[in-house]
Amino acid sequence: MNFLTLSLKSAWHRKTPLLLAALSVAISFALLFGVDTVRKQAKDNFLNTVSQTDLIVGARTGPVNLLLYSVFHLGQPTNNMGYDTYRFLQKHPQTQWAIPLSLGDSHRGFRVIGTQGHFFDHYRHAQGQPLVFERGERFNDLYEVVIGAQVAAELNYQPGDRLLLSHGVAARAEASLPEHDDKPFRVSGILAPTGTPLDRTLQVSLRALEAIHLDWQSGRPSPLKLSPELARKLVPEPTEITAVMVGLTDKIQTFRLQRQINAYQPEPIMAILPGATLARFWQSLRHFEQAFMLLSWGVFVAALTGILISLLNNLHQRRHEIALLRAIGMHRRGILGLFWLDTLLIMLGGFILGIGLLQAGLWLLQPWLLSHYGLSIGFFLPDVGQLKMALMALGAALLISTLPGWLAARNNLKKGLQP
Amino acid sequence: MSQAFELENLRFGWPGTKHDLLQIEHLALQTGKHLFIQGASGSGKSTLLNLLCGVLLPQSGQIRVLDQDLTQYASARRDRFRADHLGIIFQQFNLLPYLTPVQNCLLPLTFSAKRRKQCPSPEKTAIAYLQQLNLPNHLLQVPSKNLSIGQQQRVAIARALIGQPDLIIADEPTSALDAAHRDRFMQCLFEAAEEHHTSIVFVSHDLSLASEFDHQYVLPEPPGRKTEGSE
Numbered sequence: 167m168n169f170l171t172l173s174l175k176s177a178w179h180r181k182t183p184l185l186l187a188a189l190s191v192a193i194s195f196a197l198l199f200g201v202d203t204v205r206k207q208a209k210d211n212f213l214n215t216v217s218q219t220d221l222i223v224g225a226r227t228g229p230v231n232l233l234l235y236s237v238f239h240l241g242q243p244t245n246n247m248g249y250d251t252y253r254f255l256q257k258h259p260q261t262q263w264a265i266p267l268s269l270g271d272s273h274r275g276f277r278v279i280g281t282q283g284h285f286f287d288h289y290r291h292a293q294g295q296p297l298v299f300e301r302g303e304r305f306n307d308l309y310e311v312v313i314g315a316q317v318a319a320e321l322n323y324q325p326g327d328r329l330l331l332s333h334g335v336a337a338r339a340e341a342s343l344p345e346h347d348d349k350p351f352r353v354s355g356i357l358a359p360t361g362t363p364l365d366r367t368l369q370v371s372l373r374a375l376e377a378i379h380l381d382w383q384s385g386r387p388s389p390l391k392l393s394p395e396l397a398r399k400l401v402p403e404p405t406e407i408t409a410v411m412v413g414l415t416d417k418i419q420t421f422r423l424q425r426q427i428n429a430y431q432p433e434p435i436m437a438i439l440p441g442a443t444l445a446r447f448w449q450s451l452r453h454f455e456q457a458f459m460l461l462s463w464g465v466f467v468a469a470l471t472g473i474l475i476s477l478l479n480n481l482h483q484r485r486h487e488i489a490l491l492r493a494i495g496m497h498r499r500g501i502l503g504l505f506w507l508d509t510l511l512i513m514l515g516g517f518i519l520g521i522g523l524l525q526a527g528l529w530l531l532q533p534w535l536l537s538h539y540g541l542s543i544g545f546f547l548p549d550v551g552q553l554k555m556a557l558m559a560l561g562a563a564l565l566i567s568t569l570p571g572w573l574a575a576r577n578n579l580k581k582g583l584q585p
Numbered sequence: 586m587s588q589a590f591e592l593e594n595l596r597f598g599w600p601g602t603k604h605d606l607l608q609i610e611h612l613a614l615q616t617g618k619h620l621f622i623q624g625a626s627g628s629g630k631s632t633l634l635n636l637l638c639g640v641l642l643p644q645s646g647q648i649r650v651l652d653q654d655l656t657q658y659a660s661a662r663r664d665r666f667r668a669d670h671l672g673i674i675f676q677q678f679n680l681l682p683y684l685t686p687v688q689n690c691l692l693p694l695t696f697s698a699k700r701r702k703q704c705p706s707p708e709k710t711a712i713a714y715l716q717q718l719n720l721p722n723h724l725l726q727v728p729s730k731n732l733s734i735g736q737q738q739r740v741a742i743a744r745a746l747i748g749q750p751d752l753i754i755a756d757e758p759t760s761a762l763d764a765a766h767r768d769r770f771m772q773c774l775f776e777a778a779e780e781h782h783t784s785i786v787f788v789s790h791d792l793s794l795a796s797e798f799d800h801q802y803v804l805p806e807p808p809g810r811k812t813e814g815s816e
């Protein structure tokens with residue numbers, strides 16, 4: 167039997183306290199990796215929401231505000247912009263494409279986006295990924311609607327199903343809103359998941375929004391009812407939209423065009439660079455991120471203290487064992503080795519257990535994270551950065567376990583072999 | 586004539602104490618002989634054994650064990666020396682409770698290549714020793730914590746003897762045993778030592794055992810103690 171198997175047997179003999187220590191380390195590892203993973207993937211999700219859109223134009227407000235309501239559908243737009251302005255942007259020589267967005271209606275808690283068919287040609291997310299239809303196709307008829315992946319999954323809609331749009335956006339999904347109940351929409355297609363807020367939206371044509379509001383006055387149905395077919399004939403050009411996404415022919419012109427738009431005379435509008443604004447907004451969230459990381463390191467320090475305490479307890483329990491090993495010729499440094507091995511086992515066990523714990527935890531939490539925050543977080547194994555954190559933690563643990571080891575060795579020198 | 590050990594002008598005091606605990610002009614034991622050391626509690630018997638084992642170093646003087654001056658060796662070398670040449674038996678806690686008696690017997694081979702070489706078939710030897718010491722066969726492969734104290738002390742003899750050490754050092758190995766077990770232990774120890782021509786240094790309170798040894802040594806009351814009153 168060599169020293170290693172001997173120490174392993176000794177560890178096995180004390181498996182309950184070691185396992186408990188490993189469990190507390192496992193919880194810390196799970197937290198540490200969990201927070202780090204959520205942080206990284208939330209950032210990726212976030213920064214990938216819009217791609218290859220050079221400018222977003224809307225009524226004058228804060229850049230972050232415009233970004234939030236146009237892309238994340240959070241909050242309410244303060245003002246709309248004229249449809250004429252959209253036509254101006256669309257015809258501008260530097261414009262390659264321009265997509266109008268009109269927000270304001272909803273369907274059972276999901277936002278409805280009024281837009282145009284070429285939205286599905288130009289919208290890009292992640293690293294320039296186009297939109298893909300999982301089933302069906304884009305809206306062609308006035309009373310057709312395209313639905314996002316999560317809308318389809320949660321409400322269990324199939325292409326061909328009929329649904330009603332509600333007027334306005336409720337703070338809570340269950341709140342009752344007046345419905346456009348005389349003009350049902352037919353689901354024409356379902357988009358594949360994008361991992362962006364788009365998954366939780368429905369898209370209809372701008373003209374469809376005009377049509378369903380034709381017989382409404384100041385937010386209420388007017389007594390004069392128009393049938394869907396009549397509305398189809400009478401539907402006018404839109405007059406207002408919420409925002410416009412613009413792709414340019416030449417990216418170098420971005421800033422010039424932005425300045426030009428910001429100085430647009432007929433109405434006060436502004437243009438933002440979505441990538442830069444996203445990044446700046448993420449920056450403003452940094453201290454949350456840092457606070458979370460700090461918190462998980464704090465939990466880790468607690469776990470390390472736990473290891474230290476259990477090793478110090480061991481010191482007394484193991485004095486006979488140590489005396490015996492010394493008597494048969496183990497060097498004093500071997501005592502340190504015994505404590506290091508214990509720590510290594512605790513950390514290794516904690517690492518493996520922690521990964522399992524996190525996988526299980528995320529598997530359980532995934533549906534909730536997805537439905538409440540639109541976050542799709544995947545964790546299989548730690549990445550390089552997380553492995554580095556684990557190595558740092560291991561280093562710290564070995565360092566602190568040097569203390570009891572050194573105490574035991576010094577004790578041994580001071581007291582001789584007497585167990 | 587070679588010596589099992591020889592002490593010369595030895596002085597030792599625990600750090601932080603005023604008086605030296607041990608002051609020994611000369612003490613020696615011939616190879617193959619058995620020495621009985623007695624002395625009042627606190628007279629430094631265990632301390633002396635620690636010095637012989639090379640765990641402690643004296644303030645001055647020489648400790649030659651098997652004709653090697655331990656005081657000249659660095660601590661790692663003294664540890665190796667102990668692993669190679671000595672067999673040590675404590676008053677109790679001689680075994681690792683989670684190992685079987687056989688595994689416990691094999692422990693000294695862990696740190697000593699020399700003893701591994703001197704014990705070509707370790708398992709067999711360990712079992713033979715244990716049987717010779719009257720350990721019931723069914724106990725050979727169960728965790729040692731299941732053994733009685735008497736049985737554990739006999740396993741300790743086998744453990745001390747494996748790989749043919751030159752000197753056995755025993756610190757009150759019988760004080761946890763009743764009379765019958767004590768006699769059995771002593772008989773086993775002497776038989777085994779006789780067979781392998783092993784020298785023994787044996788410390789005990791129990792003066793009735795002294796007569797069986799070749800030599801006896803009485804440690805004097807340490808200086809500075811008399812004023813404190815006796816225990």
Ligand SMILES: Nc1ncnc2c1ncn2[C@@H]1O[C@H](COP(=O)(O)OP(=O)(O)OP(=O)(O)O)[C@@H](O)[C@H]1O
Nearest residue numbers: 580581582599606625626627628629630631632633
């Ligand atoms: N680590 C230590 N530090 C300081 N003093 C010590 C230490 N160990 C022992 N002593 C002191 O040295 C003296 C001798 O101790 P030792 O254990 O050698 O006695 P002993 O003869 O073996 O006694 P006993 O028969 O009770 O086992 C005692 O007075 C004890 O208090």
Ligand SMILES: [Mg+2]
Nearest residue numbers: 630631632756
């Ligand atoms: Mg003693």
